[in-house]
Amino acid sequence: YENGAGLSGSYVSGGATFDNNYFPSFDGFSGFAASTLTNNTTPGFGNQFANITGGDAGGAGGYGVFFETFGSPGRITLPSVQTVTGAYITNTTYAALSMLSGDAFAKQFGGVTGTDPDYFRLLIEGFDDFNASTGVVEFMLADYRNLGGTLDYIVDQWTWLDLTGLGDVSSLGFSFDSSDVGSFGINTPQYFAMDNLTTIPEPSTALLLGLGLTGLARLRRSA
Numbered sequence: 506y507e508n509g510a511g512l513s514g515s516y517v518s519g520g521a522t523f524d525n526n527y528f529p530s531f532d533g534f535s536g537f538a539a540s541t542l543t544n545n546t547t548p549g550f551g552n553q554f555a556n557i558t559g560g561d562a563g564g565a566g567g568y569g570v571f572f573e574t575f576g577s578p579g580r581i582t583l584p585s586v587q588t589v590t591g592a593y594i595t596n597t598t599y600a601a602l603s604m605l606s607g608d609a610f611a612k613q614f615g616g617v618t619g620t621d622p623d624y625f626r627l628l629i630e631g632f633d634d635f636n637a638s639t640g641v642v643e644f645m646l647a648d649y650r651n652l653g654g655t656l657d658y659i660v661d662q663w664t665w666l667d668l669t670g671l672g673d674v675s676s677l678g679f680s681f682d683s684s685d686v687g688s689f690g691i692n693t694p695q696y697f698a699m700d701n702l703t704t705i706p707e708p709s710t711a712l713l714l715g716l717g718l719t720g721l722a723r724l725r726r727s728a
Contacts, residue, residue, distance in 0.1 A: 506540040506554040506570075508532070521702065523569065524579035536579030538570045540698075548602040553696065557601040562593035562663040562700035570597055571679055573695040582676040586634060587704040589674060593663040594627065596646050597696040604647050604659050604693060611692040612685050615649045615657060622650040625693050626682040631671030639672045646697060663700065 509527030516523055516539070524536035542555040554570050561568040571579060583589075596604075604625060607613030614623040625647040631639035644666050647659040671677075683693040 556698035568700040631674035
């Protein structure tokens with residue numbers, strides 16, 4: 506994986522620029538990291554760069570992992586004003602297993618009785634050339650608010666999210682909402698995975714890390 510060391514605050518894939526902020530003091534990041542990891546069984550922060558499906562969505566081996574920290578949502582900036590048709594979204598392994606079983610920082614969704622109305626929601630906001638919002642599309646990464654619990658779920662497959670409702674945009678912003686909130690904000694690990702972000706007009710497909718880590722590794726070696 507590449508979490509940002511050597512990326513100088515962003516990287517470009519398919520013509521789109523993905524925000525990445527790297528914090529060398531603790532080898533951490535916010536924004537988008539690149540990954541080819543397939544571990545969908547190991548819980549905890551040490552497995553933060555894998556997704557719960559165990560692979561990518563497009564067959565190219567790579568995908569993106571987004572993390573929001575310090576209240577500063579990352580963005581994807583397009584090379585020109587375009588319509589984003591959509592992207593494949595899923596949970597990271599870290600977030601999915603945390604919601605499923607709980608951990609030292611976050612609760613088990615549903616609680617002890619399984620009836621707590623928990624949820625974890627991704628918010629994707631479009632922005633035009635003047636940085637004005639064009640709207641927000643919501644995606645439920647987990648939803649335990651269903652009566653009786655029979656329809657409760659945590660997303661564990663790549664799921665296509667239609668983003669055409671945002672209209673023509675120059676950038677996308679990402680943030681989260683959760684039922685599990687503490688004194689310092691959301692307790693649920695604020696991660697999601699993305700692949701195959703698609704736009705109109707060209708580039709027709711901004712394959713999110715569709716080349717795996719090849720280009721990023723080359724960039725890091727030459728830095």
